[in-house]
Amino acid sequence: MFFAVLSACLPAEVPACGPVTLVGRPFPSMEQCAAEAPRIAEDWLADRSPLTRGGLSCLPLSGLAALPVETPAPGIHVHLGQVAQFEDSPDGWIANLGFIIGRDSIAVIDAGASRQQGQALFAAIRAVSDKPISHLIVTHMHPDHAFGAEVFREAGAAIVGHERLADALQARGPTYLDNLTRLYGPGPMIGTRVVLPDSAVVGSLDIDLGGRVLTLTAAGPAHSDNDLTVLDRATGTLFAGDLVFRGLTPVVDGSLTGWIGWMDGARDGGPVVPGHGPVARDWQEAVGAQRDFLAALDRATRDALDAGLPLSQAVPAIVDALQPFGGDWASFPETAARDATAAYKELEWE
Template sequence: MFFAVLSACLAGEVPACGPVTLAGQPFSSMEQCTTGAPRIAGTWLAAHPDLTRGGLSCVPLSDLPVLPVREVAPGVHVHLGQIAQFEDSPDGWIANLGFVVGSDSIAVIDAGASRAQGQALFAAIRAVSDKPISHLVVTHMHPDHAFGAEVFREAGATIVGHARLADALQSRGPVYLDNLTRLYGSGPMIGTRVVLPDVAVGDSLDIDLGGRVLTLTATGPAHSDNDLTVLDRATGTLFAGDLVFRGLTPIVDGSLPGWIGWMDGARDGGPVVPGHGPVARDWSEAVGAQRDFLTALDHATRDALDAGLPLSQAVPAIVEALQPLAGDWASFPDSVARDATAAFKELEWE
């Protein structure tokens, strides 16, 4: 299998360029790729008028950059991201990503922080199977999970997300993209676009991959206000997105009481794939430490409110109260201060 790889460039005194794998058109031979590449590159560039062609080559699948993945259950493959926040990462490739292979097609769960990471995930999938990629499920709006989506749309996938995902991406996506470009540079973010879902899930939705059904469930505000989980019924594997953090300090961007409430439901089944951190063997292992952290955050915030502290004094007090947990979580100081601010602003209105 061969793919056309375009060097796409942003104009400027010193052009910023990056490789773009044209994932929508695989070729069976180098000759076919050489003949067809100029046409599909021209079509792609016409849809991306901010970019120009800097070069074009044909590359065998084995030579494409590829994300490492491992099979955590039969047919369920996971890439483990760096356990770090964006500012502590060299490229933003911090989220766990995955895919499930059915008899007829493949579903991808989350697409990574950039087109470049989405392409590396695409190459990992193609190294496992050449079945059609029918769906990309975006578990929520944050860019480490959502910004590689265009690769999979080009490969033919229907993009599925929470009913609130489109609004969240429209309102926040451009700011996220600007921030990541400033943080990592234009080159590594070449071709990255904010892509809206094709299908919105308001409650639940089943996806049949051919003898293999995935159940998608939308939640109320918790980690964010647009969280979606994916359950593989065949193995009981739950892709929890950022409703579960392991090792990396949880970030509250939705509702602290809602998130604690979501964890209260006991869940039987197979492995739990968190949004960050190692795969857990079961539900208790998945949420135990996170429940302790979020409960402590809730109690410390309520104590600060009961003491009548203003936000400027409450945040340091909450951070100090949670300090005994610091050794269990990466990126703790900045993240817990952000959580304290979010929790105070939410709970002061209860």
């Protein structure tokens, strides 16, 4: 299997270029790729002004950069992201990503922080299986999970998300993209676009990959207001997205009380794949530390409100109360302050 790889460039005094794997058209031979690559490269560039064509080559699958993956259960493949926030990462490849292989097709869970990461996930999938990629399931709007989506649309996948995902991406996506481009530079983000879902999950939805059914469940406001989980019925493996953090300080961008409530339901089953951090063997291992942290955030915020502290004084007081957790979570100081602000604004209206 061979793929055309385009060097796409932004015009500038010092041009920024990045590799674009044209995933929608695999070739059986180097000769056929070389013959057809110029045409498909021009087609890809046609609606992507101001990107221009730099180099163009054909590579075997083995020549493509691929993410490392592990297999916590049969047919389940997971890439573990860096346990860090964007500001502490060299490239933003911080989220856990995965894919599940059925008899007939493959579902991908989250697509990474950029087109480049999505391409590396695609290469990892193709190193394991050449079955059609039928679905990309985006667990929520945050760019470390959503911004590689166009790669999988080009590969033929339907993109599925929470009923609120499209609105969230339309409202925040352009700002997220600008911020990541400033943080990492234009080269690593070349070809990355905000991509909206093709279908929405209201309540729950089952997807059959051929003898393998996935149950997608939309959560109420918790980590965000558009969280979606994926349960593989064959193994009991739960892809929890950012409803579960392990090792990286949890980020409240939806509802603290909703998130605590979501964790209260006991869940039996197999491994739990968090949005960040190592795969957990079971539910208690997955959420125990996070539950303690969010409960402490809730108590400290309510104490600050009961004391009549304004936001400017409440945030440092809440962060100080959370210090016993500081050694257990990566990227703690900045995230704790953000969480304190979010929690205060939510709970002051109760």
